[in-house]
Amino acid sequence: MAVYPLSAQQDPEAYEPFKVGMAGYTFHKFNLDQTLDALQKTNVQYLCIKDFHLPLNSSEEQIKEFHAKLRSKNVIGYAVGPIYMKTQEEVDNAFAYAKRVGVNMIVGVPNVELLPYIDKKVKEYDMKFAIHMHGPDIALYPDADDVWSHVKDLDPRMGMCLDIGHDRRNGKDPVADLEKYHSRIFDIHIKDVTAADKSGKSIEIGRGILDFPAFIKMLRKVGYSGVCSLEHEKDMDNPFMGIAESIGYLRGVIEATK
Amino acid sequence: MAVYPLSAQQDPEAYEPFKVGMAGYTFHKFNLDQTLDALQKTNVQYLCIKDFHLPLNSSEEQIKEFHAKLRSKNVIGYAVGPIYMKTQEEVDNAFAYAKRVGVNMIVGVPNVELLPYIDKKVKEYDMKFAIHMHGPDIALYPDADDVWSHVKDLDPRMGMCLDIGHDRRNGKDPVADLEKYHSRIFDIHIKDVTAADKSGKSIEIGRGILDFPAFIKMLRKVGYSGVCSLEHEKDMDNPFMGIAESIGYLRGVIEATK
Numbered sequence: 001m002a003v004y005p006l007s008a009q010q011d012p013e014a015y016e017p018f019k020v021g022m023a024g025y026t027f028h029k030f031n032l033d034q035t036l037d038a039l040q041k042t043n044v045q046y047l048c049i050k051d052f053h054l055p056l057n058s059s060e061e062q063i064k065e066f067h068a069k070l071r072s073k074n075v076i077g078y079a080v081g082p083i084y085m086k087t088q089e090e091v092d093n094a095f096a097y098a099k100r101v102g103v104n105m106i107v108g109v110p111n112v113e114l115l116p117y118i119d120k121k122v123k124e125y126d127m128k129f130a131i132h133m134h135g136p137d138i139a140l141y142p143d144a145d146d147v148w149s150h151v152k153d154l155d156p157r158m159g160m161c162l163d164i165g166h167d168r169r170n171g172k173d174p175v176a177d178l179e180k181y182h183s184r185i186f187d188i189h190i191k192d193v194t195a196a197d198k199s200g201k202s203i204e205i206g207r208g209i210l211d212f213p214a215f216i217k218m219l220r221k222v223g224y225s226g227v228c229s230l231e232h233e234k235d236m237d238n239p240f241m242g243i244a245e246s247i248g249y250l251r252g253v254i255e256a257t258k
Numbered sequence: 259m260a261v262y263p264l265s266a267q268q269d270p271e272a273y274e275p276f277k278v279g280m281a282g283y284t285f286h287k288f289n290l291d292q293t294l295d296a297l298q299k300t301n302v303q304y305l306c307i308k309d310f311h312l313p314l315n316s317s318e319e320q321i322k323e324f325h326a327k328l329r330s331k332n333v334i335g336y337a338v339g340p341i342y343m344k345t346q347e348e349v350d351n352a353f354a355y356a357k358r359v360g361v362n363m364i365v366g367v368p369n370v371e372l373l374p375y376i377d378k379k380v381k382e383y384d385m386k387f388a389i390h391m392h393g394p395d396i397a398l399y400p401d402a403d404d405v406w407s408h409v410k411d412l413d414p415r416m417g418m419c420l421d422i423g424h425d426r427r428n429g430k431d432p433v434a435d436l437e438k439y440h441s442r443i444f445d446i447h448i449k450d451v452t453a454a455d456k457s458g459k460s461i462e463i464g465r466g467i468l469d470f471p472a473f474i475k476m477l478r479k480v481g482y483s484g485v486c487s488l489e490h491e492k493d494m495d496n497p498f499m500g501i502a503e504s505i506g507y508l509r510g511v512i513e514a515t516k
Binding site for chain 2: 038041042043204205206207212215216240241242243244245246247248249250251252253254255256257
């Protein structure tokens with residue numbers, strides 16, 4: 001992965017083990033320039049790259065331009081995904097893409113029967129594979145317990161992207177799951193939700209039911225050193241104030257629990 | 259003052275002694291509809307009314323419409339100001355206006371020689387008068403020490419609007435000043451600033467030098483029961499993401515210090 005060092009001055013989480021970032025999906029109705037503008041305005045420097053901003057068939061030249069644009073805004077593209085995979089060919093494409101992009105992690109949603117194949121690919125590429133969970137909406141990978149059961153006996157580079165909103169919407173406790181499964185948690189999607197079941201909707205962080213002080217304290221306790229990326233799925237036609245409020249809330253909690 | 263009861267569900271600070279609000283000045287480039295839209299989006303229910311949203315010569319009918327519009331958005335106009343006053347006539351106008359608007363507090367910046375006259379008016383109207391401070395920019399009322407020295411021997415309804423940013427920019431400690439002067443602090447302007455001197459600029463809450471966890475804890479310690487109104491003075495042509503981030507940060511600190 002290309003490394004663009006940031007000074008402590010530029011990085012509000014400089015002294016935390018973890019980083020605050022943004023999931024590309026948050027901006028699925030916006031182009032890369034609009035996305036980077038929102039990251040700059042909220043002082044966020046880590047982006048999980050979604051294919052609508054950098055397609056899987058991007059050329060070397062397009063990837064180079066993409067990184068140059070991110071670098072000009074002080075943003076690091078730290079992983080790719082989520083990428084859905086239904087065939088071995090799609091797995092092959094995803095790994096080749098991640099390698100060309102220069103990241104060492106794929107956030108993915110592969111069919112379960114592909115896991116042994118992916119287990120070989122993470123060894124071949126020396127790359128982490130973080131399975132995304134989606135709560136009660138989709139039968140595939142509803143929560144952290146489920147992903148754990150699928151990866152625990154595989155290569156240690158096989159793990160999960162803990163989506164704290166979807167985990168909670170499936171009735172689970174994401175703070176407890178962070179503690180239990182942290183050895184296999186490579187990426188985190190942060191969000192708040194309105195209810196601990198399928199009716200739960202994404203909402204500005206702090207307005208929902210999740211306990212963010214407990215979550216931040218647990219990040220420190222387990223020494224999570226990855227990115228916590230905001231995946232904000234409310235008002236997606238105009239999410240910017242909600243994004244800013246959410247990032248602000250998170251940073252307020254980080255500061256006040258130091 | 260007209261009272262529009264809000265349920266605890268609607269009010270994120272329901273169990274705090276203080277309230278989070280917005281200083282009308284934050285929106286000096288925006289009309290009332292745009293202002294109320296921003297308050298709704300950030301779930302803020304208290305507005306200090308600035309004259310560009312409700313002129314001092316407003317008719318009873320205009321004031322009635324103004325309140326109806328606020329009420330329709332679940333917003334309470336809790337005070338008027340800041341209002342500058344250079345003559346007795348301007349003092350008279352301000353008190354008559356506040357009474358017509360139906361609030362029981364004026365945030366004001368009166369010439370010092372008018373203070374004895376205002377002291378009589380607060381008794382006559384049974385109204386609080388909160389003197390606004392402006393740091394090193396303006397000789398009149400630079401900080402909390404200065405305002406205290408002017409009001410301490412006057413009627414107990416004579417006090418201050420503690421602007422924590424301007425107080426800090428004048429080299430003072432707003433948390434210590436909140437503790438010292440809380441009996442005369444009737445309103446608070448919250449903001450963050452980049453430096454503890456005249457060079458300090460308004461910045462998103464959490465990005466500057468003020469200690470918000472200490473500030474929130476002191477609000478509780480002294481039992482401050484007024485409003486903390488965000489006066490955001492950065493990117494005033496497009497302040498909305500900065501406003502949302504600031505409100506989010508403040509609420510994160512409030513939650514994490516409970």
